[in-house]
Amino acid sequence: MSSSVSATEAAKVIGTARERIDALDGQILDLVRERMAVSATVQEARIAAGGRRVHLSREMEILDRYRQRLGKPGTTLAMTLLELCRGRV
Ligand SMILES: O=C(O)C(=O)C[C@]1(C(=O)O)C=C[C@@H](O)C=C1
Known part of the structure; x- marks a missing residue:
């Protein structure tokens, strides 16, 4: 059985x-x-x-939550969210 799909089918899935x-x-x-x-x-x-x-201890909780769910990139995402929410520190 072939797993190939036509370009048209692929374009539909992608769209x-x-x-x-x-x-x-x-x-x-x-x-x-x-x-x-x-x-x-x-x-x-x-x-x-x-x-x-x-509030640093609260930020640590949030960073830990994102890291547990998403790994290291989760920490980066949480830091970006915190910067959006409270500005740069
Ligand atoms: O939970 C707080 O105490 C907040 O101020 C909210 C928040 C956040 O955006 O999650 C923002 C700034 C604080 O440093 C910690 C967390």
């Missing part, structure tokens, strides 16, 4: 999968924006109470 990827990217970007807004709420409340923008 459908890319549509799904674009939809997922849209959801991910919406979630990142929502995360930024929620994070800003936490930071503002802490600062208003005399605290600091950054």
